[in-house]
Amino acid sequence: MLDKFKKHISSSFPMLNQKKILVAVSGGVDSVVLAHLLQMCTIKIALAHCNFKLRGTASNQDQIFVEALANQLNCPIYNTQFDTKKEAELAGESIQITARKLRYKWFYEITEEHDFQYIATAHHLNDSLENYVMHSIRGTGLKGLLGVPQQTHKVIRPLLPFSKNEVIDFAQKQNLKWREDASNAKDDYFRNRIRNQIIPLLKDENPNLLASFKQTLQHLQQSQNLLEDYSALLYKELITDHSTYYSLALDKLKTLPNPNAILYQLLHPFGFTDWESVYSLQNAETSKQIFSETHTLEKNRNQILIFINQEQTNNIEINILETNKVVKFGDSVLKLELAEHLGELGNQIAYLDFNKLKFPLSLRWVKNEDRFFPLGLKHSKKVIHFLRDEKVPTSIKKQTWVLCSNQEIIWVVNYRISEKFKLTKNTKKCLKISCLKV
Structure with missing residues (x-):
């Protein structure tokens, strides 16, 4: 031996x-x-x-x-x-x-x-x-x-x-x-x-049970290796990494044979055990959720979204002074700088009228009662309703940050600035704020 x-x-x-x-x-x-x-x-x-x-x-x-x-x-x-x-x-x-x-x-x-x-x-x-x-x-x-x-x-x-x-x-x-x-x-x-x-x-x-079992193990391991190789290819094809969550494309999944088997292979590492409920997500209503100890699955139209379960502390508030250039929060940073003119555009960038702001600014999680004036609207709207209308998944809504000036929301971070703080022809000074992943 x-x-x-x-x-x-x-x-x-x-x-x-x-x-x-x-x-x-x-x-x-x-x-x-x-x-x-x-x-x-x-x-x-x-x-x-x-x-x-x-x-x-x-x-x-x-x-x-x-x-x-x-x-x-x-x-x-x-x-x-x-x-x-x-x-x-x-x-x-x-x-x-x-x-x-x-x-x-x-x-x-x-x-x-x-x-x-x-x-x-x-x-x-x-x-x-x-x-x-x-x-x-x-x-x-x-x-x-x-x-x-x-x-x-x-x-x-x-x-x-x-x-x-x-x-x-x-x-x-x-x-x-x-x-x-x-x-x-x-x-x-x-x-x-x-x-x-x-x-x-x-x-x-079977007196030779152990020898037979050893051979069976080899065959099973070969099958498992083949399945894992195929799953790796499917992962690249079906799953997209959005930094804070993953999405699984149901439209592509439904074109493949044995979609339930594919779901099991792709999602079992996330700790789910109620597989009948997981499989039912394919035809469930939007916002239907299933939980494991570590992750949440959420149906969102033609996708299944995968989130890591996080403890959200609603009373977190970060004060931002006029002299701050970079502010870290969660897995992101805000970069603040004065800009002479509009540059690159996108939901991750806010251009605000500096003279309308009162420092310190505050950055915090969204609350159910929060309202703001979305850019392009003359009336206020609940932030959670705005996010719903923007088709933002339920689990992402809970992870949304808002930037405030004198307790008034000036930017729903990564989504929309407030109409009241936009640049106008009378703007003398422009503050550019960029949200970047770290």
Whole structure:
């Protein structure tokens, strides 16, 4: 196994050379073997062990064992303890989910504090098979059938090509010692029931189940790669980046086969899960919205708009003095300068009668009750109604800024100046204000 492992590291993880690796070690055979194999590859490692205090004295004995292993390997060790049951109750989550969150949060803290480049975990081929079966039962897409990924950000899983039997066989031949977790034999958790009940039945039907599964994984990965390549082409064709949001062209989407499948592939990275609602946006009324934890989808005529969810602080107000030349707000800046004549035109530029302004000017978010005199009109209008008539999407309305002089709106930024502050034949001094993205 050592030779196969070295070849695997060389081909799949060449970047580990001269890097510091934090190895997650529970004390079980998988993580013990991983630590030994990495050290045999002359990779610089340290061990990290979490005591979740779930198995009484056995948990403490695991910690003592891992400390002895670190001493044997002559490498640093980092230990921590969690009151996992209490944390799970506070979070309202299962013990397994809580333990996983606590573990990885702590791992990342260590990598930052002690300059480790990667975190190595001991997931192997059997774990991938368990994931495959679990996701198949619960329902998933193609990506969910790919088992455990080889790498997720800083987390690497060098044992994935190897079966549990290969790991145990290596440990026995090397006379390694490890701890047995008696809870793995119990069927208290879904994963344990998959491992202890369902997979043995599958092996009865196919004694070469793992080999067949490994080949299936390769085929699925090839299909996923092809799908991702096609999706990248579709992304360029269908999605436009507007800096503060994205738009997806529905008119183009509807000319393609399998539009629902395309929507899933393009939008699932944004955290959406209610796919029937997402698909229904294609024929929904304008302004219909769907939310994920991180993003908002909004139907806008022949487009689906994609916004990052933002906390808007309505009481933000930026004062602009007469001497200011550049003012930063959000992801933009206002550039102020005197102009002798009209130059370039556009919604991102305002030309105002300087002598009608009273400094300091103020820049703030739009409010529901705001009114102004849009250029070209002799009567006032609610800003939100003006934006609606300009066909501005609901989510963008909420992110609109207004520039005020003496509490009166002089410019709905990036849309329209006020009729009352426009240049006239009597204008003596012109202020040019440009809104630029940074």
